[in-house]
Structure formats: structure tokens, C-alpha cells
Amino acid sequence: MLDHCSISHKGGIVLWSRSFTPDAAALASSPTSPVNSLIREALIEGRTTEEKYEKDGYAVKWTFVNDLELIFVVAYQRILQLTYVDDLLAAVKKLFIQYFEPFVTSFIASLHSINTGKTAVAQASSWDFSKTFERWDLIFDKLLKGLEEKAAQDRKSRLRTSNVRPPIETCSPPSDETDTVPSISQDNADDEQKIARNVAALKSRLRGRGGRRRGRGGRVDTVSTRDSAAESDSETQAKRKVKAKTGRKWGEEVPTESDMASLDFSIDKEPPNGADVGSRDLQSLVDQSSLGTRTRDGMYEVKDWDFSRDQEADADAADAIARALKPLNGKADPEGSLGTFGSIFARLTGSKVFTEADLKPVLEVMKQHLMKKNVAMDIADKICEGVGENLIGKKVAGFQTINNAVRQALSTSLTRILTPKTSTDLLLSIRTKLSAPLPSNQQRMPYSITFVGVNGVGKSTNLSKVCFWLIQNGLRVLIAACDTFRSGAVEQLRVHVRNLSMLGVNGAGDSKGRVELFERGYGKDAAAIAREAIQYGRENDFDVVLIDTAGRMQDNEPLMRALAKLVSVNNPDKIIFVGEALVGNEAVDQLTKFDRALRDFSSASGAGKGRGIDGMLVTKWDTVDDKVGAALSMTYITGQPIIFVGCGQTYTDLRQLRVANVVQAILKD
Known part of the structure; x- marks a missing residue:
């Protein structure tokens, strides 16, 4: 049984609708109804190729008449297997156009002649749809009744067919003339002979191993064998002498401090003559050409990505x-x-x-x-x-x-x-939470961001770029080292924190004290470390906590459960998926399974119930030129925006995406 059926214009005006139950009638008028959700989440986002849309236990199917800009929608309970819905949509579309095409054409022409939206609504309300489509109710009821009766008859015929038992095939017993005792065939005998020949040949090769040569009488020439073996040993020793690594000769005396200083190739050694740490060359950490801009309010904004290197050669x-x-x-x-x-x-x-x-x-x-x-x-x-x-x-x-x-x-x-369906202004979200009023006896919770993704995509590197952007906007950042599996993960973040502490804020001074690393070593529970880091940030007035997680493949269920545990226990404000711009079809599998695993495994308990991916950060963006289809694939799958793209190795190599630029790159011939 159907729950709802409607015919509407693509502009949002409902021409005719029918609800078959009181609950369906109330649900159809609700902003969260399956039909309204279909328009927001499927039709507006361009997901018109799906077979059906499911929401809150309902299944929704639809079809278009593009010439008249009409949408035909049918909604029913998902548990019901209604086989006639597709036929109903096709028949409704055909009959409605057959009877009311002149009226709909004149109605659409009047809508197109109206400039403002308010006037369009007023003009649409002046049309008496109920009177115009009065006979359509009878036509629809007759059509629906016929299809339901046909579906019922088909179901009964299938049941009658399934109740008829197929005839049992009887196997006749073997006759007396048939020899039922298995015998060794000629093929098996040939195979045994072949195996025996192979074994004999293998034994002969083993007896002749060692490079021995036989004389005329079949006698082994042992003298020549020993000579050849001696020659081969001497050649091997000579080769080893040539390839041997020449060791350093330190001499018998103890090396002096100057000798040790000349042999110290560590990049972490202190500058000579007591020079200040700030005198180091920091140009390798910041690319001046990729620095962002500051607004009148003093906010630091990263640059927009533009794939066109030659503005005169590429048009819009x-x-x-x-x-x-x-x-x-x-x-x-x-x-x-x-x-x-x-x-x-x-x-x-x-x-x-x-x-x-x-x-x-x-x-x-x-x-x-x-x-x-x-x-x-x-x-x-x-x-x-x-x-x-x-x-x-x-x-x-x-x-x-x-x-x-x-x-x-x-x-x-x-x-x-x-086009993003949610806000991509991460700085606005952070400042909104930090400025929200709190009771006097409570401490403010920092804004937490969790970075997730597969192995080797650059989560730690791009986390440090985001950290640099936050520091430049005057925020105190705590980096939580929750990758307790990969060797060197904590040390990598420690180097990033040291570098970020040396970089100045707004061109003056250093940022020491604005960034700190929270780590508990390796082999610990990542969810517990993240919880302790958020608590530490709360007690020490940090504004943002960036949680770095271990890379994991999307098919590894135990690791995905551990990641979901971190999400459900700590309920981060943002879950950002870090993916590569180089992936094609793999992006679909990665994002789909990450999002589904987070939603399924984190729904057991915790404040982060049913949490999925909130946004994406695409790395290695500078390696693909105009082949930016990964952004389209990722956005289509999740419906979530791409917040940043990484396009280099320095802390300033972070970009924002503009829809027009991505569309231009994809459509560039």
C-alpha cells in the first residue's frame, strides 16, 4: 500500500498530492518528511540517478518530465515489496501529460514571466489546482486499483506455481552387464609412467650436481674439479675485497672536541658561538610566495587554489x-x-x-x-x-x-x-564555541578536531599546516599524538611542534607557548590519550586540540572499531578525513567504508553516537594539475565539503577550494 504520491513543479510548487494514511499526511507536511528530504539531499545535490531514496523507514521513487519541469514522487514503507511502483510512475506520467499538458504549459509560461519569488508564490496561489485536477483523482484511483489487482494476481500465481511439486526423477539401477567395479584407466597408467620418468631424471641431476665433468670412460675428473673450485674461490675473494667498505681510521689518540664537532652531522646541534635559536634559517619551513593574506580584522586567511598558471591562456x-x-x-x-x-x-x-x-x-x-x-x-x-x-x-x-x-x-x-551543504568556515565554528556563555563553575572545553585516513596520505604533515593557520589567528593549539603504532609518529609531531614554536605570529616574535605536544608514548590506548589531551587542554586554556590518529586501511575492522571508539568516547567537534588527490576509484571505497564504519561502530554508546565524516582535507593537490576529479568523487559520496587542500611541503602550503575553480579544472578540455 502506498503512503504518499505527489506531482510538483521543479520550482517547489505542488500541483497535486495524495496521502493514503493520516500519518503519511502529517509526515508529508513536515520539513523532515521523506519527500522534503529527497528534494534537499538527492535532487538539489544532483543525485538523480539513484534507483530509490530511503529515509526514516520510507522508500521514495521519482521520475521527471523535463520539458514541463515536473517531478512525480511516490513514497511507501520500505518493508513492503511493492512491485508495481515503477509501472505506476510511468503510467501516471503518461496519463497526466496526456490530459493536462495544455494547462501545465500555460502555468509554467506564467511562472517564467514572473521576476520575483514573492510574486511567483502569489500568482501560483491564484491558480485553482483542486478544480483543475478534479477528474485526475478518479483517473489515479482507477489506475492504482488496476495495478494493485494485477500485482495481487501475479503474487497468487507465483504461490500456486511454488506449491506444485516438481516430478521426482528416479534413477534406474545398474544392469547386470554393467561393470560397477572401478578399474585403472589407461590415462592413469600413462600418468604413473610419466611421474616415474620425472623422478628418475631428477635423481640423475642430483647425482651430477657440483659441476663435475666425466672423462671418456665415465670416470670423474676430480683434479680439474678441484682446480675450477680453487679458481672460483679466488675470484670470489677478490670480489669481496673490492666490495668491502673502507672503515674510518681514528688513530690511537683520543679525538678532540674540534674533531667531534667536525664529525657531528646532527641538525639538532646548538648554533656555534652561543647564537640564538631564532637565528636559524626558517625559510625552508615557510614559503613566502604561498603565504595567506590578513583581513582588516587581522584574521589570517589561506589562499584560494587556482589551477590556471597562465591567466591569459585559460578562460573561465x-x-x-x-x-x-x-x-x-x-x-x-x-x-x-x-x-x-x-x-x-x-x-x-x-x-x-x-x-x-x-x-x-x-x-x-x-x-x-x-x-x-x-x-x-x-x-x-x-x-x-x-x-x-x-x-x-x-x-x-x-x-x-x-x-x-x-x-x-x-x-x-x-x-x-x-557546493558545500554545511559551513566550511572552520575558524567561525571555533570562535563560536569559544565565545559561547558558560556557567561560572565550569571550564571551557577546547575545540577538538580528529584527523583520520589511510596509511601514508599525510595526516601529520597537513595537521601541522592547519596548526600553523590556527596559530596565525592567535589561537593556542594542543597536538595530541594518538598514533601510538607507527614508529617515529610521536617524534615527527615533536619536530613539527618545535618548528612551529620558532615561527612568528603576524610577523613579530615567536609562537612559543602557542603550540604544545601531548604524548604518552607508544602502545597505549588512543581513545584514552585523546581524552586526557582534551582534559589537559581544558585545564591549561588551550583553544584547539588537534588529534592525530594512526593510518589504517578501510577493510581492517579491528582498527576501524578502535577509531570509532575514539570518536564515541571523545565526541570531537570535527572529524576530518585526509585523502590523496591521486586516488580515483579507490576514493569511493575509502570514504564509503570509513564513513559507514564510524557511524556503525560508534553508535553502540557514547556521546558521539552515529558520528560520520564532517569534512575532508585532500593532500598532494599540487601533483594532479587539472585532474582534480578526486574532489568531485569525495564530495559526491559523503555530501560533505572539502575544507582544505594541501599543495606543498611547507607550513604555508594550504589552500581553500572554490567551486568555480574546480568546475573550471574538470571541464577544461
Whole structure:
């Protein structure tokens, strides 16, 4: 049994709806209803290629009529296996267009002629939908009843078929003429002979091992054997003498302090002549060309990433798509990029309605282009299907109109996916928590951020970059060394803390006292260390606690449970997944399993119940040029924003992403 069915315009105006239960009627009007959640989390984000959407025990299916900008939605309880929903959607769409296309066309034309949103709502309220679609209720009821009866008959026929027992096949007993005793076949005999020959050959080789030569009478020439062995031993000794490492000769006297100083190659030795530590060369830690800017309020902001190194050579995203979609004078693009489906569109001239057959070759070339930009194959397939759904049924006239339709659909789809659904202003979130009023008898909790990810992606390095950004904004940062497994993890963070302490804040003085390391060595419980670090930061007035965790593969369930325990016990304010920009299809598997494991394993108990990934930090961004498809794949999977990207080895090599820049890089031909 259905719970809800509706027909609405893409602008948000509901033309007709029907709720079949009181609970469904109340749920349909709720902001958190499955239909409203479908619009927010699937349709607006461009996830229109999913078979169905599930929310709060409900399953929702939908279909479009792009020419009339209509959305047909059906919602039912997920536990019910309704086989006729797809047929119902197809039949409803066909009949509704057949009966009410003139009315809907005039209604949409009136909406397009209105400029302001308030006027649109007022104009829409003046239309009497209930009177117009009065007979549609009868048509819908008749259609639904017929499909339900057909589904019931099919179910009964399947039950009757399953109750009929298949005939039992009887096996006839063997006849007397049949020899039932197994015999050794000729093949088995041949195999035994072959094995015997191989064994004999192996024994003969073992008897002749040692490099001995036989004389004419079959006698072993032992003298020549000894001579050859002696020659080989002498050659081996000579080679060993050549390859032997020459050791240092210290002499018989005790080395002096000057000798020891000349032999001290440690980078941690104190500067000569009692020079100050601040006199060291810090240029290797900070790249002046990649330093961020300060606002009028004194806030330090990292630079925006821009892949275009030559601004005159690269145009904006719209111009790049327009150039790619221009006809190539009948010549196909040898690289099979966006120019190829531009030449295909060049043949679609005149007034035409997009069909699936017209778009299939174009979408295939588009998919290949996205995969070349390092977009995961499944994500590229879904994006192309979504673009096709938005174009099928639309009327076009002339090549320019086709060009604009494809450009707008492609750019709109990518922009919807990449647009953050939550705030990416991490500094604002930190200051909001720190400035919130508290009772007089309570201490303020620091803002905690946990960095998670697989092995070797650069969590510790980019954590230190985030720490530098926070220090430059006047915040005190405590780094918690919760990677108690990898050798050298604590020492690595200790070096970062030492370097960050030497760097100045706002160009003056050093930042000693603004950053500190909290560590308890190796082999300890990471969740307990994180809890102690947060408590230590609370007692010592630290503003932010950055929690570094050990890298782990997404399929390692025990390690994922340990990470979920850290999340559930400490309930960090942000969980940031650190991933590489180099990954393609692997990004889908990593993010999906990390997010699912955190939600499942942390839901057992604790304040962080059901916590998932809150944002992403993509590393090694400078190695991919314009192949930035990993950002698209990661955002599509989680729906969470990319907060920063790492693009170098110094503490200033941190960038923010702008949607327009990423879209431009992906669509660049």
C-alpha cells in the first residue's frame, strides 16, 4: 500500500498530492518528511540517478518530465515489496501529460514571466489546482486499483506455481552387464609412467650436481674439479675485497672536541658561538610566495587554489565549455575529450527534442572525459546519467541552443555536487564555541578536531599546516599524538611542534607557548590519550586540540572499531578525513567504508553516537594539475565539503577550494 504520491513543479510548487494514511499526511507536511528530504539531499545535490531514496523507514521513487519541469514522487514503507511502483510512475506520467499538458504549459509560461519569488508564490496561489485536477483523482484511483489487482494476481500465481511439486526423477539401477567395479584407466597408467620418468631424471641431476665433468670412460675428473673450485674461490675473494667498505681510521689518540664537532652531522646541534635559536634559517619551513593574506580584522586567511598558471591562456569555465562544444569542422577529436561530443552536437541542427538515443554517444564521451580527470568510474557514470535525465525531453532549436543546454546542464550538475551543504568556515565554528556563555563553575572545553585516513596520505604533515593557520589567528593549539603504532609518529609531531614554536605570529616574535605536544608514548590506548589531551587542554586554556590518529586501511575492522571508539568516547567537534588527490576509484571505497564504519561502530554508546565524516582535507593537490576529479568523487559520496587542500611541503602550503575553480579544472578540455 502506498503512503504518499505527489506531482510538483521543479520550482517547489505542488500541483497535486495524495496521502493514503493520516500519518503519511502529517509526515508529508513536515520539513523532515521523506519527500522534503529527497528534494534537499538527492535532487538539489544532483543525485538523480539513484534507483530509490530511503529515509526514516520510507522508500521514495521519482521520475521527471523535463520539458514541463515536473517531478512525480511516490513514497511507501520500505518493508513492503511493492512491485508495481515503477509501472505506476510511468503510467501516471503518461496519463497526466496526456490530459493536462495544455494547462501545465500555460502555468509554467506564467511562472517564467514572473521576476520575483514573492510574486511567483502569489500568482501560483491564484491558480485553482483542486478544480483543475478534479477528474485526475478518479483517473489515479482507477489506475492504482488496476495495478494493485494485477500485482495481487501475479503474487497468487507465483504461490500456486511454488506449491506444485516438481516430478521426482528416479534413477534406474545398474544392469547386470554393467561393470560397477572401478578399474585403472589407461590415462592413469600413462600418468604413473610419466611421474616415474620425472623422478628418475631428477635423481640423475642430483647425482651430477657440483659441476663435475666425466672423462671418456665415465670416470670423474676430480683434479680439474678441484682446480675450477680453487679458481672460483679466488675470484670470489677478490670480489669481496673490492666490495668491502673502507672503515674510518681514528688513530690511537683520543679525538678532540674540534674533531667531534667536525664529525657531528646532527641538525639538532646548538648554533656555534652561543647564537640564538631564532637565528636559524626558517625559510625552508615557510614559503613566502604561498603565504595567506590578513583581513582588516587581522584574521589570517589561506589562499584560494587556482589551477590556471597562465591567466591569459585559460578562460573561465563557461568559455572553456563553449570552446569544447564548438564543431570541429567535421574532424573528430583524437583524444576523445569534450570536443568530440561537441562535434556530435554539431550534427543535431534545427528544432529537436532530446531523446535518449541522441544523448547516449555524447554522454559516453562525457564519461570518458570525467574519468580522465580522475573522477571515479561509478561517480562519472552517475553524473552523466543525471545530466542525461535533465536533458531528455527538452526542446532545442539550432546549434547555439544545444550548446547552451549541454553547457548549462553539465556545469549545473557539477556545481550542485561541489557546493558545500554545511559551513566550511572552520575558524567561525571555533570562535563560536569559544565565545559561547558558560556557567561560572565550569571550564571551557577546547575545540577538538580528529584527523583520520589511510596509511601514508599525510595526516601529520597537513595537521601541522592547519596548526600553523590556527596559530596565525592567535589561537593556542594542543597536538595530541594518538598514533601510538607507527614508529617515529610521536617524534615527527615533536619536530613539527618545535618548528612551529620558532615561527612568528603576524610577523613579530615567536609562537612559543602557542603550540604544545601531548604524548604518552607508544602502545597505549588512543581513545584514552585523546581524552586526557582534551582534559589537559581544558585545564591549561588551550583553544584547539588537534588529534592525530594512526593510518589504517578501510577493510581492517579491528582498527576501524578502535577509531570509532575514539570518536564515541571523545565526541570531537570535527572529524576530518585526509585523502590523496591521486586516488580515483579507490576514493569511493575509502570514504564509503570509513564513513559507514564510524557511524556503525560508534553508535553502540557514547556521546558521539552515529558520528560520520564532517569534512575532508585532500593532500598532494599540487601533483594532479587539472585532474582534480578526486574532489568531485569525495564530495559526491559523503555530501560533505572539502575544507582544505594541501599543495606543498611547507607550513604555508594550504589552500581553500572554490567551486568555480574546480568546475573550471574538470571541464577544461
